[in-house]
Amino acid sequence: MSKPLTESEVRHIAMLGRLQLSDDEIAAMTEELSAIVGYVDQLSEVDVEGVEPTAHAVNVQNVFRDDVVRDSIGPDKALANAPQRENSFFRVPKVLDQDTV
Amino acid sequence: MPTASEISNSVREGNATAVDHVKTALVAIAGRNDELGAFVNVCEDHALAQAERIDALSADEKQRLPLAGVPIALKDNICTDFAPTTCSSKILKSFNPPYSAHVTEKLIDAGAVVVGKTNLDEFAMGSSTENSATCITRNPWDRERVPGGSSGGSAVAVAADMTPIALGSDTGGSIRQPASLTGVVGLKPTYGRVSRYGLIAFGSSLDQIGPFAKTAEDAALLLGVIAGPDTRDSTCVSTDVADYVGSLNESIAGKKIGIPREYFAEGLSDETRKHVDAAIETLRGLGAETVDVKLPLTKYGIACYYLIATAEASSNLARYDGVHYGHRSEKAGDIVEMYSASREEGFGAEVKRRIMLGTYALSSGYYDAYYLRAMKVRTLLRRDLEKAFEKVDVICSPVTPSTAFKIGEKTSDPLAMYLADVYTITANLAGIPAMSVPCGFDSVGLPIGLQLMGPAFSEATLLNVAHQYQLNTEHHQRMPS
Structure with missing residues (x-):
């Protein structure tokens, strides 16, 4: 049986999932996730020794298509939903600090 | 409202126009949507223009359209290049897809007319359509109750006669559960039967698009249009598409129906059990044999x-x-x-x-x-089903443990909401087809569904059994007031 999650673990998961959760959300999430994780722990009862994992229900592998040139949607259509654009680019806040450049 | 089959016949025969049918649907939506919240967006201009294009075709061209002039609703996680696609999420509130989903293209090619996009639990995550950032969808059988989810809007569009058919998506029961709770037919095809290109992804090894309809016949007609390979979804298989409509009238005498005791255990309401048992008796009356099967890992x-x-x-x-x-x-x-x-x-x-x-x-x-x-347990769940299908053609069970619950009743307990998915989830994990067929009403008049599951690519068998059941029952003809 797993231990309930702590708030600091939940903050760490939120960081990994890139979710800026509020303190209230962290508190609620800690309780809810602990309950769900407590429930899913029952899978440890199942004997899975030597069992292969199933990632996909249908075993389709290496599907190839002919390597031919096709039309793509083009920059205007691709950028049409951009929150911010500049010319033919998606505009984003700076990625690196001045100091690290 | 006439069925999709009747509508397309009338348009092909020249007895009615696509514009007439589309206007009927638009009037029904305008009259009922404020109250029911099924649609998040009605594409009136697009629909009328599309209907006019169909009416302008020659008689010969119309003959080639299996869904000529049929109004259809699409769950709002299926991309349309003529209307926003929001997943009922704030994060996609103003998203206009640069392309349409494969199924959208197939529908338009078949003469269907998309009249609107329907509400869902945000990103298809939920079992009640209460997790929508857009609106609440109400169950037409009792407006204080949920329609199920996540495809609640599409289920209600059909249940409340706004459109004869609709598409939803099913990752853990999101077509079958709302179909059951609103008294319509809903089918989740085999994983890989329908292209997911343009379906906004939730669980990529589980997601599958499928039909809602009043009758198994309409579901068969719609599945026949959307099924088949697509090079843009490499998990979509090239296995031949069966003649779903053509096999509806086959006798089901001698078909072996598996009854998994684990699906009738603790947690199932007495009323649901009673009606599912009665439905199984009806199938026995049609010559099907029942066999006990074991699915111990359920x-x-x-x-x-x-x-x-x-x-x-x-x-x-x-x-x-x-x-x-x-x-x-x-x-x-x-x-x-x-x-x-x-x-x-x-x-x-x-x-x-x-x-x-x-x-x-x-x-x-x-x-x-x-x-x-979890992926290893998935293998074991799948093996149990494969073993069961060595003995039987179809497995029958309830779709949900009980009928539609009250709006707000389960929102404070996410785990309790998850537990109600117990009967539908295995089909997604195993990738097999499964459907819900209306099989009765509880004492307060809420619909109950019968689940039919089959081995991979056995949709024609499921639809055949469902059609024969509907020919001998009237549950699907009852209308919400």
Whole structure:
């Protein structure tokens, strides 16, 4: 049986999932996730020794298509939903600090 | 409202126009949608223009359209290049897809007319359509109750006679459960039967698009249009598409129907059990034989599903970062802050919860104990079903443990909401087809569904059994007041 999650673990998961959760959300999430994780722990009862994992229900592998040139949607259509654009680019806040450049 | 089959016949025969049928649907939507909240967007101009195009075709050209002039509703996670596609999420509130889904293209090619986009639990995550950022969808049989979910809007569009058919998506029961709770037919095809190109991804190894209709016949007609290979979805298989309509009238005498005792155990309401048992008796009366089958790992399905589906969701939803499309936070300082603030503002509580659970299950130190173990249990669940299908053609069970619950009744307890998915989840984990067929009403008049599951690519068998059942019952003809 797993231990309930702590708030600091939940903050760490939120960081990994890139979710800026509020303190209230962290508190609620800690309780809810602990309950769900407590429930899913029952899978440890199942004997899975030597069992292969199933990632996909249908075993389709290496599907190839002919390597031919096709039309793509083009920059205007691709950028049409951009929150911010500049010319033919998606505009984003700076990625690196001045100091690290 | 006439069935899709009747509508397309009338348009092909020249007895009615596509514009007439589309206007009828638009009037029905205008009259009922404020109250029921099935549609998040009605595409009136697009629909009328499309109907006019069909009416302008020659008689010969119309003959080639299996869904000539049939109004259809699409769940709002299926991309349309003529209307926004929002997933009922704030993060995609103003998203206009640059392309249409494969199924959207197939429908338009078949003469169907998309009249609107329907409400869902945000990103298809939920079992009640209450997790929508857009509106609440109400069950037409009792407006204080949920229609089920996540495809609640599409189920209600059909149940309340706004459109004869609709498409939904099913990751853990999201077509079958709302079909059951609103008294319509809903089918989740075999994984790989219908292209997922243009379906906004939730759990990529589980998601499948499928039909809603009043009758198995209409579901067969619609499935025949959307099924088949697509080079843009490499998991979509090239296995021949069966003649779903052509096999509806075959006798089901001698068909072997498996009854899994685990699906009739503790937790199932007495009324649901009674009506499902009666439906099985009706099938026996038509010559089917019943056989007990064992699916001993059933109870582990929910745990297995909620680890796999959330792990896949946490990965799929990483794309909503405020860069290429969707909501971007105004609070953006550096780029990581922009990602995190955009996602915090754009996602609702259930979506965040699932991203968190999935991230946890995939994180270092927990991957083996949770995600990998769940994938191994998935193998065992699948083997149990394969073994059962060596003995039987179809497995019959309830779709849900009880009928539609009250709006707000389960929102404070996410785990309780998950537990109600116990009967539908296994079909997604195993990739097999499964459908819900109306099989009666409880003492307060709420619909009950019978689930039919079959081996991979046995949709024609399921539809055949369902059609024969409907020919001998009248549950699907009853209308909400």
